[in-house]
Amino acid sequence: MVRTTNPRKFIHFFNKFKAERNLNDRYNIPVEVKVVEVGPRDGLQNEPVNVPTNTKIEFINRLSETGLKAIEVTSFVSPKWIPQMADNAKVFQGIQKKSNIDYPVLIPNVKGLETALSVGVKEIAVFASASEAFSRKNTNCSAEEGINRIREIIDSAKTHNLKVRGYVSCVVGCPYDGFIKPLAVTKIVTALLELGCYEVSLGDTIGVGTKKxxxxxxxxxxxxxxxxxxxxxxxxxxxxxxxxxxxxLDLGITVVDSSVSGLGGCPYAKGATGNVATEDVIYMLHGLGSNTGIDLKKLIGVGHFISNAINRPTASKVNAALYSKYFL
Structure with missing residues (x-):
């Protein structure tokens, strides 16, 4: 409650409050936003130096203490294609799982699903591409063939009561096909939802997207x-x-994928840099008034840990700006 007997002060306060309220009303900022941490999988998969299994396990365990509700652990892909993920089963079995956190894994085919099931996976992610050329580079099949492959995975996953999340790559641009028409993305999203994905993540794989x-x-x-x-x-x-x-967010989406310390890159998209940094996303969301349930200070500590582990500076501006304030 405002207590003032000065009319000018009251008018000034009212006008300021009105302007701030109108500014917030101009955007459809969600009250609650879920952040899906993809650093352990999408963030590390393109690292040129092998990250030890124990480091990955500690990384995920530390992330589990930050308030995150979804952490993508690894990918059950052939080590021939993604050597960094060769220890997928050991990592998944080694982490300390919390009952209130989802630990999805990426699945490229039925063989990968069978291995994932053998170690107790409860949620999987499948991936398709809106770009025909990228699909052939990434999965060695056409976009349509990719959907048929996903259908086989999901049909099997349903028999084991697994949650299935979908990814669509190259939603606005592709390193081979160039600009991607929205209709191509909508077609793939529709197919994934119809197959049974509870949610589809829209991936700007090479980071060429703009507001428009x-x-x-x-x-x-x-x-x-x-x-x-x-x-x-x-x-x-x-x-x-x-x-x-x-x-x-302004269009109603309330789930954001990100990678702590800005880790990442795509092995099939030369020049693509990391995911948006989780620390930067959280700082922005909290500044907008959205609730994430995530402790930014703890997250910054985890970002510093993994950056040291892979021996390169953080790509998060928030981490670089606040680490010394919190920890030095």
Whole structure:
């Protein structure tokens, strides 16, 4: 309650409050936003130096203490294609799992699913591409063949009562096909939802998206499904990731994929840099008034840990700015 007997002070306060309220009303900022941490999988998969299994396990265990509710652990892909994920079963079995956290893993085929089931996986993620050329480079099959492969995975996953999340790569641009039309993305999203994915994450794999292209892509999708079925997954190659996340939030999406310390890159997209940093996303969301349930200080500590482990500086501006304040 404001206590003042000075009319000028009251008018000044009222006008300031009104302006701030109108500014917030201008955007559809969600009260609650879920952050899916993809650092252990998408963040580490392209690291050139092998990260020891024990380091990965400690990394995930530390992430589990930050308030995150979803941490993508690893990928059950052939080590021939992604050597960094060769210890997938050991990592998944070695982490300390909390009952209130989901620990999904990426599954490329039925063989990978069988291995994942043998170690007690409860949630999986499958992936398709909106780009025909990227699909052939990434999975050695056409986009349509990729959907058929996913159908086989999901049919098997359903018999084991697994939750299934979907990814769509190259939602606005591809290193081989160039610009991707929104209709191509909507087609793949629709197929994944119809197959049984509870949510589809929209991946700007090479980070070329802008406010306009992300807006047009999502607007086309929400003509056929609700925003609650979608997540946004931005890479920060051109420094547009936070802006693109805000665009997605404004259109009703309330799930954001990110990677602590900005880890990441795509092994099939030369030059693509890391995911948007989780620390930066959390700082922004808290500044917007959204609740994430995540402790930023703890998250910064985890980002510093993994950056030291792989011997390179953090790509998170928030981590670089606040680490010394919190820990030195």
């Amino acid at each position: 292209t992300i807006y047009n892509m999502i607007k086309d999708i929400v003509n056929v499904t609700e925003a609650k079925n979608l997540a946004i997954h931005c890479h920060d190659t051109f420094g547009q990731a936070l802006n693109n996340v805000c665009t997605a």
